[in-house]
Amino acid sequence: MLVSAKEMLDKAKAGHYAVGQFNINNLEWTKAVLQAAEEKKSPVILGVSEGAGKYMTGYKTVVGMVNGMMEELGITVPVALHLDHGSYEGCKACIEAGFSSVMFDGSHYPIEENVAKTTELVAITKEKGMSIEAEVGSIGGEEDGVVGKGECADPKECKAIADLGVDMLAAGIGNIHGKYPANWEGLSFETLDAVQQLTGTMPLVLHGGTGIPADMIKKAITLGVAKINVNTECQLSFADATRKYIEAGKDLEGKGFDPRKLLAPGTEAIKATVIEKMELFGSIGKAE
Numbered sequence: 001m002l003v004s005a006k007e008m009l010d011k012a013k014a015g016h017y018a019v020g021q022f023n024i025n026n027l028e029w030t031k032a033v034l035q036a037a038e039e040k041k042s043p044v045i046l047g048v049s050e051g052a053g054k055y056m057t058g059y060k061t062v063v064g065m066v067n068g069m070m071e072e073l074g075i076t077v078p079v080a081l082h083l084d085h086g087s088y089e090g091c092k093a094c095i096e097a098g099f100s101s102v103m104f105d106g107s108h109y110p111i112e113e114n115v116a117k118t119t120e121l122v123a124i125t126k127e128k129g130m131s132i133e134a135e136v137g138s139i140g141g142e143e144d145g146v147v148g149k150g151e152c153a154d155p156k157e158c159k160a161i162a163d164l165g166v167d168m169l170a171a172g173i174g175n176i177h178g179k180y181p182a183n184w185e186g187l188s189f190e191t192l193d194a195v196q197q198l199t200g201t202m203p204l205v206l207h208g209g210t211g212i213p214a215d216m217i218k219k220a221i222t223l224g225v226a227k228i229n230v231n232t233e234c235q236l237s238f239a240d241a242t243r244k245y246i247e248a249g250k251d252l253e254g255k256g257f258d259p260r261k262l263l264a265p266g267t268e269a270i271k272a273t274v275i276e277k278m279e280l281f282g283s284i285g286k287a288e
């Protein structure tokens with residue numbers, strides 16, 4: 001059964017590790033992430049962007065697939081199904097469809113409107129036993145065609161949004177989605193520290209997990225990050241393994257064109273990337 005992300009993240013924050021949010025795109029992605037989590041006894045969050053939701057034909061399909069797969073695979077570790085960077089309407093649709101967690105990305109609204117909409121969504125999610133993530137300070141990079149620059153959040157705004165009753169808070173600390181450019185200045189630990197000082201036990205979320213060096217990830221965890229989002233890195237692993245399969249001409253040998261064979265190396269590669277991240281984040285064995 002899907003669970004809210006609250007309990008697993010409160011435990012992670014108190015235990016000084018982070019739970020990975022791995023974005024899913026299709027059945028193979030979902031299977032790879034769930035199998036990795038079960039094998040390594042790690043809690044996990046499946047992230048679904050609005051674009052990925054549409055790609056999978058809608059949120060109800062996603063909920064049906066994930067619930068069915070958890071049952072058939074005998075998944076025992078805590079799993080949250082979370083809307084990533086949701087609009088106000090997207091959050092409502094996912095709450096209806098049976099997600100267990102949503103992110104309301106109100107960072108592009110003026111702070112007053114972000115507060116009003118977040119307050120309403122906090123009340124609805126609380127009533128349903130779901131968790132909710134909010135974002136302050138836009139997180140740059142490209143996601144679903146929306147490009148922004150890596151900004152640093154205002155710690156006071158973070159405190160104001162945290163006080164609305166959200167379960168986890170994404171604060172921009174110079175992180176961006178996708179690959180980091182060569183001239184990236186790194187994470188702003190000064191901002192992260194200031195945010196944690198004001199928000200206390202609130203689990204903080206680090207978006208744009210792809211390509212952040214291991215030492216920065218570890219430091220971010222010591223400063224209160226309890227959820228780390230990874231998307232692009234699984235896509236790169238999948239594409240690389242699939243390319244190798246095709247370039248080696250394996251699709252031309254026997255029944256190598258069968259999708260169950262053709263997609264297998266990419267699926268295994270996603271699983272390996274997820275396990276590597278779980279090791280780095282320290283979540284392995286935390287669901288035992």
Ligand code: 13P
Pocket residue numbers: 023047084085176177178179206207208209210229230231232233
């Ligand atoms: P990356 O694609 O950079 O790993 O970012 C993922 C993310 O933050 C999803 O919200």
